[in-house]
Amino acid sequence: MTFFLQQVVxxxxxxxxxxxxxxxxxxxxxxxxxLNFAHGDIYMVGAFIGxxxxxxxxxxxxLVAPVAVVLIAMFAAAALxxxxxxVGIERFAYRPLRESPRIAPLITAxxxxxxxxxxxxxxxxxxxxxxxxxxxxxxxxxxxxxGVNISLVRILVVVxxxxxxxGLRVLVERTRLGKAxxxxxxxxxxxxxxxxxxxxxxxxxxxxxxxxxxxxxxxAGLVFDQVFSLMxxxxxxKAFTAAVVGGIGNVPGAMLGGLLIGLAESFxxxxxxxxxQNLIVFGILIGVMLLRPNGLLGRATLQKx
Amino acid sequence: xxxxxxxxxxxxxxxxxxxxxxxxxxxxGPSAAIVRALExxxxxxxxxxxxxxxxxFPLLTSSDYAVRVGVNTLLLATLALGLNVVVGxxxxxxxxxxxxxxxxxxxxxxxxxxxxxxxxxxxPSLLAIVIVxxxxxxxxxxxxxxxxxxxxxxxxxxxxxxxxxxxETVTNVAPKVTGGPNGVVGIDPLNFFGLEVTTTRGYxxxxxxxxxxxxxxxxxxxxxxxxxxxxxxxxxxxxAALMTIPVNKVxxxxxxxxxxxxxxxxxxxxxxxxxxxxxxxxxxFLILVYAGVILGGSGSIAGAVLGATVVSVxxxxxxxxxxxxxxxxxxxxxxxxxxxxxxxxxxxxxxxxVAFGFAVxxxxxxxSASAVAGHPxxxxxxGDALGSWVVVPADPKGPGNxxxxxxxxxxxxxxxxxxxxxxxxxxxxxxxxxxxWETRLVAEASITRQILLGAILIVxxxxxxxxxxxxxxxxxx
Numbered sequence: 001m002t003f004f005l006q007q008v009v010x011x012x013x014x015x016x017x018x019x020x021x022x023x024x025x026x027x028x029x030x031x032x033x034x035l036n037f038a039h040g041d042i043y044m045v046g047a048f049i050g051x052x053x054x055x056x057x058x059x060x061x062x063l064v065a066p067v068a069v070v071l072i073a074m075f076a077a078a079a080l081x082x083x084x085x086x087v088g089i090e091r092f093a094y095r096p097l098r099e100s101p102r103i104a105p106l107i108t109a110x111x112x113x114x115x116x117x118x119x120x121x122x123x124x125x126x127x128x129x130x131x132x133x134x135x136x137x138x139x140x141x142x143x144x145x146x147g148v149n150i151s152l153v154r155i156l157v158v159v160x161x162x163x164x165x166x167g168l169r170v171l172v173e174r175t176r177l178g179k180a181x182x183x184x185x186x187x188x189x190x191x192x193x194x195x196x197x198x199x200x201x202x203x204x205x206x207x208x209x210x211x212x213x214x215x216x217x218x219x220a221g222l223v224f225d226q227v228f229s230l231m232x233x234x235x236x237x238k239a240f241t242a243a244v245v246g247g248i249g250n251v252p253g254a255m256l257g258g259l260l261i262g263l264a265e266s267f268x269x270x271x272x273x274x275x276x277q278n279l280i281v282f283g284i285l286i287g288v289m290l291l292r293p294n295g296l297l298g299r300a301t302l303q304k305x
Numbered sequence: 306x307x308x309x310x311x312x313x314x315x316x317x318x319x320x321x322x323x324x325x326x327x328x329x330x331x332x333x334g335p336s337a338a339i340v341r342a343l344e345x346x347x348x349x350x351x352x353x354x355x356x357x358x359x360x361x362f363p364l365l366t367s368s369d370y371a372v373r374v375g376v377n378t379l380l381l382a383t384l385a386l387g388l389n390v391v392v393g394x395x396x397x398x399x400x401x402x403x404x405x406x407x408x409x410x411x412x413x414x415x416x417x418x419x420x421x422x423x424x425x426x427x428x429p430s431l432l433a434i435v436i437v438x439x440x441x442x443x444x445x446x447x448x449x450x451x452x453x454x455x456x457x458x459x460x461x462x463x464x465x466x467x468x469x470x471x472x473e474t475v476t477n478v479a480p481k482v483t484g485g486p487n488g489v490v491g492i493d494p495l496n497f498f499g500l501e502v503t504t505t506r507g508y509x510x511x512x513x514x515x516x517x518x519x520x521x522x523x524x525x526x527x528x529x530x531x532x533x534x535x536x537x538x539x540x541x542x543x544x545a546a547l548m549t550i551p552v553n554k555v556x557x558x559x560x561x562x563x564x565x566x567x568x569x570x571x572x573x574x575x576x577x578x579x580x581x582x583x584x585x586x587x588x589x590f591l592i593l594v595y596a597g598v599i600l601g602g603s604g605s606i607a608g609a610v611l612g613a614t615v616v617s618v619x620x621x622x623x624x625x626x627x628x629x630x631x632x633x634x635x636x637x638x639x640x641x642x643x644x645x646x647x648x649x650x651x652x653x654x655x656x657x658x659v660a661f662g663f664a665v666x667x668x669x670x671x672x673s674a675s676a677v678a679g680h681p682x683x684x685x686x687x688g689d690a691l692g693s694w695v696v697v698p699a700d701p702k703g704p705g706n707x708x709x710x711x712x713x714x715x716x717x718x719x720x721x722x723x724x725x726x727x728x729x730x731x732x733x734x735x736x737x738x739x740x741x742w743e744t745r746l747v748a749e750a751s752i753t754r755q756i757l758l759g760a761i762l763i764v765x766x767x768x769x770x771x772x773x774x775x776x777x778x779x780x781x782x
Contacts, residue, residue: 035458092717096767103398104766106461107599110400111762114592118755119713122745123706233588237469244462275477282466282473289463 002147007270008263013154013223015262016161020216021239022246022254023168024086024209030185030249031205033102034094037109039213040236041116042086046078046214047221047231048120051129053077060132067136075160078214086210087203095199113236120229128228131221157219164212165255171208172251181205185249234278238265241285247298256297348524356517363506372505376577378617379512380570385597385613386519386606387566392595393603394532395559396539401448401464402594404471405441405564407586409571411475412437414489414581420482430496434572438565445564449557468591476583488582495576508577515573516610519566523606526562535559536604589755593620596761602772611774616761620754626747627685633742634687637735650728657732662694665736675699682747695739705744712737 021043028036053074058064065073093112097105133153142152172178180201183191192198220235221227242261246253261281268280288295343351363372384406391399416433419425428436448467475483483489495502495511502511526532534555537545546552575581593616601612622628645651670677679697681688698704715734722730746753765772 033458035461088717092720093763093767100766100770101396102458103392103396104770106398106458107595108763108766110592110595111759111766113759114589115756115759115763118752118759119709122749122752122756123709237466240462241466279470279473279477282470285466286463286470289459293459 003270005148007266009148009150009154010270011263011266012259013157013262014265015242015259016158017216017219017223017258018235018239018242018261019255019258020161020164020212020219021235022242022258023165023251024213025240025243026246026248026251026254027181027205027209029243031181031188031202032094032098032105034105035109035240036094037106037236038089038112038116039209040232040234040239041113041120042082042089042210042232043213043217043220043235043239044120044227044229044232045085045116046082046217047227048124048129048217049078049081049214050074050218050221051131051227054131060130060135063136070136071156074218075215078218079211080214082214082217083207083211086206086213090203090206095202113233117229117232124229126229128226131225131227133222133225137222153222157223160215161219164215168208168212169251177201177204238281241281244285245288245295247295250295250297253295253297257295349521352517352520352524356513360510360513363509369505372509374618374621376505376508376512377621378614379509379516380574380577381594381597381617382610382613383512383516383519383570384567384594385601385609386516386523387563387570388594388598389603389606389609390523390535390566391559391563392598393605393609394527394535394539395556397556397559398458398461399464399560399563400461400591401467401471402563402567403586403588403591404468405445405567406571406574406590407471407475407581407583408441408444408564409437409568410575410581410586411483411489411571412440412568413572413575414492415482417493417576418489418491420484420489427493429498430493430576431498434569437572438568441568441571442561442565445561446557448564449560468586468588472583472587475586483583486583488580489575490580492575492579492581494579495573502576508573512573515569519569520606520610527606531555531558589758592755592758592762596758598772599765600761600772602774605772605774608772608774612772615773616758619757623750623754623757626683626750627687629747629750629753630683630685630687630742633683633746634739637738645728645731654728654731654735658735659694661732662736662739666693666696669696679744681743683743691739691743695736695743697740697743701744701748705741708737708741709745712741 021039024039024042025036028034028039054060054070057070057073063070089112093108094105097108137151137153137156139149139151142155143150172181180191180196181204183194183196184198184201184205188198191201216239220231238261239258242257243254244257245260246255246257248254261284264284265277265281268274268277272280346354362375366372384402388399388402391397391402413433415421416426416428416436417430418427448464475488476486495508502508534545534550537548537550538552538555542552545555574585594613597613597616598609599612600615601610602608619632622632641651641654645654666677676698677696678699679701681691681695681697682701683691712734715730715737719727719730719734746756
């Protein structure tokens with residue numbers, strides 16, 4: 001039982017990170033109908049930004065400011081940096097292709113992803129960098145009940161992810177920007193005719209989605225400790241699985257999918273073997289795609305001609 | 306009121322669209338004349354002449370390395386031809402393509418090595434190849450089946466994950482059979498009725514024959530019912546269905562043809578390097594094949610081969626610093642000559658660039674001697690020539706990294722700007738590019754290769770989606 005609960009805790013933490021990345025995938029897909037393969041790499045850049053902010057504050061073992069301040073600075077910088085990167089990528093690589101055949105932006109996205117991975121490799125090298133979280137947020141802080149360890153970092157990650165998701169939900173449902181985003185997602189041309197500034201709305205979507213990925217990157221750094229240039233690829237694939245499982249283009253679906261994938265992965269590691277972890281997650285994706293192509297919460301869309 | 310014959314129709318109207326082919330045929334200038342002269346020669350004759358020229362290549366060089374590059378180029382060309390069927394003609398985004406290449410390699414490996422059973426299976430090569438290729442075609446059919454329900458992007462997702470699952474499977478599942486991360490070694494060479502192919506030259510000729518045969522077959526298919534069906538499905542599946550084209554069957558067929566071609570290339574690859582290793586079939590290689598197809602022009606047979614050749618040879622040249630430098634500066638100069646018009650402007654930009662470099666070198670050298678202490682990393686005469694022009698600090702890594710980021714931001718800005726501002730910005734950016742090249746890119750050749758591939762995809766899709774040889778699509782709205 002203890003083991004089971006521990007897997008649940010781990011799964012929820014990982015799942016929160018995946019869910020945040022999945023949200024970005026889903027939002028971008030919603031407004032542009034574009035699978036942004038570069039999204040996982042934006043997450044990786046966010047993790048790197050967090051790492052360098054941490055170093056700027058003196059490094060994990062010799063922080064010159066209170067831990068809370070450092071954390072806020074890390075999250076804010078990663079969100080801002082990743083957000084701007086996302087906006088830049090959209091402006092430069094995707095916008096000129098908006099009216100091209102569907103396949104063109106997809107191939108470009110593949111190129112952007114590959115470019116980002118290798119640019120970071122060039123800049124920072126291939127060595128793995130460590131956040132060393134336990135030296136400024138000791139593992140002992142947190143809840144330890146009946147053999148189940150819930151460290152403070154994990155609580156922080158889950159709570160922050162939940163707050164961000166609720167915030168995003170409010171933004172999409174209640175604000176003018178959210179309304180504009182839904183309108184653009186529904187029908188871009190009609191939205192433009194109604195006076196919605198489509199370009200600006202799309203830029204905002206990319207900013208928010210990428211900022212969430214940046215935050216997820218810092219979270220991953222805090223929880224898993226390791227940051228390296230290829231971390232975005234597999235995490236991106238899994239978050240993508242989460243978005244698809246939940247129903248791509250669907251915000252609550254992405255959250256649900258993220259948590260499910262996190263739990264599946266954690267149970268696969270705990271009960272079967274960590275070797276097959278990726279295979280199981282990818283297998284789930286193919287299964288969902290074959291049986292329920294619109295995801296768990298997605299609705300089948302009819303194509304109008 | 307003028308008739309359409311004496312006044313050219315307005316750009317974009319139906320009449321203009323209808324005459325787009327005519328306009329291309331009538332084109333002026335030397336390039337159009339060359340194209341017309343080429344077109345008078347039949348397709349088959351052109352293929353034969355080019356194949357004959359390529360066949361002379363191993364005889365002209367004594368270096369085994371050069372022929373080895375030739376073998377890799379032909380392999381990539383074959384793969385590009387197969388991918389072109391799926392992506393270029395049928396418009397399906399297949400991100401698991403390389404897994405079929407791997408399937409071919411592993412399939413051949415298992416059928417011609419000591420891996421299976423107590424003393425291994427050693428089938429005659431032809432039989433093994435036929436079994437593997439047919440199996441791959443069936444697998445392609447099986448994987449393509451989802452495309453009946455999963456339209457558009459969903460197919461890309463399923464194939465992407467199929468590719469990942471393939472790599473994970475051969476690495477982690479049943480390491481006794483597939484050798485795990487170490488792969489399969491000790492594969493028999495190709496063997497045709499007792500004639501063993503053991504030399505690099507031998508594989509070159511085998512691949513040349515395979516490539517030419519595939520090109521011929523694809524040319525026949527291209528102008529057949531099936532080929533027209535593929536292109537119709539690419540342009541508009543719904544309209545194609547209304548024209549009674551069996552859309553699903555046509556898609557599945559494209560998938561399995563692509564898979565079979567990839568598997569065929571895989572079998573030869575496995576025999577050539579006498580081993581099959583999982584890392585050969587991962588995402589970077591997929592990007593490489595895509596870069597070849599996109600660069601050459603997706604949808605064109607000659608384009609796929611040309612693109613694969615350019616990509617393969619370019620990446621090979623990047624391994625050697627002095628060749629890489631010639632290539633890099635040559636390419637920049639060529640781009641300038643093609644893109645910057647008129648000649649006066651080009652001359653001004655180049656003169657300004659030279660002056661700018663010497664000025665920067667002098668100023669920075671006066672401020673700090675260590676900032677110009679390094680020598681350009683490019684070897685050969687290019688490196689010597691640039692010695693007092695480009696600034697290379699004693700410790701180039703930090704400044705080089707910053708310059709790399711600034712260069713990318715600058716290029717993004719360059720695309721947004723117009724007119725004089727663009728020309729003015731061009732000069733410092735070109736200098737910055739030389740600086741980044743000498744300080745970082747030459748030193749990290751393998752990363753530079755990858756960055757280049759990513760950049761090819763982004764730039765080609767944005768600037769020239771039809772590729773080097775593809776014809777521009779004109780769409781009537």
